[in-house]
Amino acid sequence: MPITGIYGPDDFANRPQGKPVPIRVAPARTGPPLPMPSLEWTPEVERATAPLYDRVKHVIPPIEWPLMAPTIKAINELKRARGAVILAHNYQSPEIFHCVADIGGDSLQLAVEATKVKADIIVQCGVHFMAETSKLLNPDKTVLIPDTRAGCSLAASITGADVRLLREKFPGVPVVAYVNTSAEVKAEVDICCTSSNAVQVVESLNAPTVIFLPDRYLATYVASKTDVKIVAWKGACEVHERFTGAELRAYREADPSVQIIAHPECPPDVLGEADFTGSTAHMINWVRAKRPRRLVMITECSMADNVRAELPDVEILRPCNICPHMKRITLANILESLLTLREEVTIDPALAPRARRSVERMINLKN
Numbered sequence: 001m002p003i004t005g006i007y008g009p010d011d012f013a014n015r016p017q018g019k020p021v022p023i024r025v026a027p028a029r030t031g032p033p034l035p036m037p038s039l040e041w042t043p044e045v046e047r048a049t050a051p052l053y054d055r056v057k058h059v060i061p062p063i064e065w066p067l068m069a070p071t072i073k074a075i076n077e078l079k080r081a082r083g084a085v086i087l088a089h090n091y092q093s094p095e096i097f098h099c100v101a102d103i104g105g106d107s108l109q110l111a112v113e114a115t116k117v118k119a120d121i122i123v124q125c126g127v128h129f130m131a132e133t134s135k136l137l138n139p140d141k142t143v144l145i146p147d148t149r150a151g152c153s154l155a156a157s158i159t160g161a162d163v164r165l166l167r168e169k170f171p172g173v174p175v176v177a178y179v180n181t182s183a184e185v186k187a188e189v190d191i192c193c194t195s196s197n198a199v200q201v202v203e204s205l206n207a208p209t210v211i212f213l214p215d216r217y218l219a220t221y222v223a224s225k226t227d228v229k230i231v232a233w234k235g236a237c238e239v240h241e242r243f244t245g246a247e248l249r250a251y252r253e254a255d256p257s258v259q260i261i262a263h264p265e266c267p268p269d270v271l272g273e274a275d276f277t278g279s280t281a282h283m284i285n286w287v288r289a290k291r292p293r294r295l296v297m298i299t300e301c302s303m304a305d306n307v308r309a310e311l312p313d314v315e316i317l318r319p320c321n322i323c324p325h326m327k328r329i330t331l332a333n334i335l336e337s338l339l340t341l342r343e344e345v346t347i348d349p350a351l352a353p354r355a356r357r358s359v360e361r362m363i364n365l366k367n
């Protein structure tokens with residue numbers, strides 16, 4: 001059913017001026033960082049990284065490999081020496097996703113895997129909210145983010161005070177927050193969701209109306225799949241909101257056999273053209289199962305590269321848009337992070353238990 005209402009900062013005259021709480025990091029540890037390993041391209045590096053190059057040979061030209069391989073080898077050695085694990089989102093570049101990550105996946109998979117991690121150190125190759133989620137679920141472990149500027153337009157669109165204003169306007173209505181929010185927002189809501197489980201989470205509340213924030217397009221998608229009335233927030237993903245239905249129609253007119261799959265953060269006219277809509281993990285599983293000959297994948301560009309590395313027989317056509325926040329994470333700053341153990345993510349102890357409860361409620365939902 002159509003969205004019941006959509007609110008934003010301008011709709012609240014008494015809204016306190018405030019910005020989303022920036023990611024918190026621990027003060028730098030004392031003690032010198034480990035020495036920088038050699039990053040020379042040698043026959044030994046070539047031999048040691050050959051199996052990794054095999055995984056990405058369809059998406060990384062041979063001429064670029066000597067620039068990456070020494071850092072990849074150094075990261076993998078240091079990771080073992082530090083007892084660290086690297087979690088990488090599906091939007092990380094192939095040299096990270098396929099060559100240094102221990103666990104890759106969508107936001108839900110990364111959150112679930114974060115609960116099972118044995119290592120003492122987690123290096124989160126993704127954006128703030130993913131690192132915060134890992135820290136919430138592993139309060140006693142060291143969670144590192146290689147670049148603290150890796151934010152998210154959705155997480156930046158709403159504050160904890162905004163959630164309180166929505167609650168005042170809709171007393172008694174439960175609030176679902178997409179995981180793409182700060183810990184401060186998670187602390188104010190009843191439960192989190194990801195794009196993999198948003199409809200299931202909304203329906204699990206058994207309420208006639210649910211406040212769903214902050215992504216207006218994901219909210220619109222959820223509303224189209226349920227009879228629960230949805231009140232939304234005016235946030236949007238700066239990557240997915242740029243796609244248009246017209247560009248998808250042009251692809252289909254050029255080749256009617258093309259298959260189009262899209263992330264639910266896209267506007268409704270885009271989803272209206274798609275043959276399948278799903279989270280990043282659901283899209284990957286769809287491609288694995290269907291093996292389309294020609295595919296348009298409406299999401300972040302690296303995801304197409306990661307899928308092509310695995311399934312080179314699927315021809316993936318552009319368009320795609322780059323997430324500038326995801327691209328803050330590089331091999332160089334992952335190495336730096338492991339050498340210096342920075343930046344270490346911390347969560348305000350006044351918020352952490354409530355924010356953790358919202359994430360755990362989602363993870364503990366029965367399928």
Ligand code: 13P
Pocket residue numbers: 090105106107108180194195196237263265278279280281
């Ligand atoms: P997924 O949960 O589908 O991986 O999406 C996360 C995200 O940030 C998409 O833009």
Ligand code: SF4
Pocket residue numbers: 127151152153154155180237238239240265300323324325326
């Ligand atoms: Fe946020 Fe969009 Fe980037 Fe995902 S792709 S991290 S939702 S800005």
